[in-house]
Amino acid sequence: MQPLKAWLWKIAAALLGLIVLFNILEKSVLSWTVINPGYTGIKINRLIDRGVSKENVVTGFVFYNPIQSVVVVYPTFVQREVWTRSPNEGGAANEELSFNTKDSVPVTIDVAVSYLLDARKVPEFYTRFRADDISSWTHGYLRDTARNVVVALGSEYAFDDINGVKKEEFLNRVAAELNHRTMPIGVSIQQFGLVGALRPPPELANAVNAKTKAIQDSIRTENEVRAAQAEARKKVAIAEGEAAANRALASSLDDRLLAWERLKLQRAYIDKWNGQMPNVVGGEGGGMLLNLPAPGAQK
Structure with missing residues (x-):
């Protein structure tokens, strides 16, 4: 009996070993x-x-x-990330970028960045950053690099310039410099831009708004002046046209034409006469009015 029990225990142990081995093989091979x-x-x-x-x-x-x-x-398709102050766009935390301008104005901005990972450089990318999740690299290394570039280039512009005619130049320079820093690691920047407007301190923002309103009012006033001048020129042109027409008409009225018009008036008067002579004479010339008796009336 003992050898049989030992043999059965060996069989059970072998079966258990096979089960464990199959589980390992299933996990490792399949x-x-x-x-x-x-x-x-x-x-x-x-x-x-x-x-x-x-x-x-x-x-x-x-x-x-x-x-x-x-x-x-x-x-390996284009990735887009947004770094903003708002918890409703991008991450829940405040991810805005901040910098100081050349004239020492503190500014914060919300930005959007798009980038593309080169599939051929993925092995080197992983070896360098050990990032199992691309988003951790995006919100870490890429955001830090973008912030450094914004701080460096933003200090070269006055606030009025960076908030006006040189805004596009500033953003293009940031995108180019950021791309220059990420290309060696296999990442190309496709786009870098603002989400909304620059945010200076509140007191400066109010001054900027007042300045903008004054400029808009000045432009509106200039437009109104131009419109009034145009209307005045129009009226002068109309008046000059009418005067020229009157002069042309007057120059065309010679003595023969005036005599002909008088004859037309006399003919019209004769056509309307009923054959009775007027019974009142005088007026302006004589200063006296006389009643004339009708023909055949008693003297």
Whole structure:
């Protein structure tokens, strides 16, 4: 009986070992993931590799041993991030950027940045930053770099310039310098711009608003003056036209035309006469009015 029991215990132990082995094999051999289009994955040997080579880049279906390896996936399409003061846009924390202008005006700005990760440089990117999640790099290294560039370039402009005609120049310079600093690590800046307006201190903002209103009022007044001058010129032109027409008409009325008009008036009077002579003479010339008796009346 003893040998039989020992043999049964050996069989049970072997079966248990097989079950454990199958579980290990299932986890190690059958573990897999899918790298979708627009993403690049890198397989990292956590036990051997200290770095990542181009041979570690994987796409499509990837099988790996989860005990020994890990697969990190990075997006290789354009990424956009917003850093603002508002908790309703971008992160919940205040992520605005701040700097001082050339004339020592403290300014805060909300910005949006778009960037593209070069798939060919993903291994070097991971080796340098060890970022398993691209967002941690975005809100860490990239934001710090952008803030440094904004501080450096913002100090070269006066507030009125950076808030006016040179705003576009400032933003273009920030984008170019940020791109210059990130290109060596495989990241190209696609766009960098403001979200909203620059925010100076409240007292300066009020002064800027007052200045803007004064400029707008001045422009409106100038437009009204121009409109009034145009209307005056229009009236003068009309009057001059009418005067010229009258002069032309007067010059065309010679003596023969006036005599003809008088004859027309006399003819019209004759056509209307009823054959009776007037019974009143005098008036303006004689200063006296006389009643004339009708023909055949008694003297």
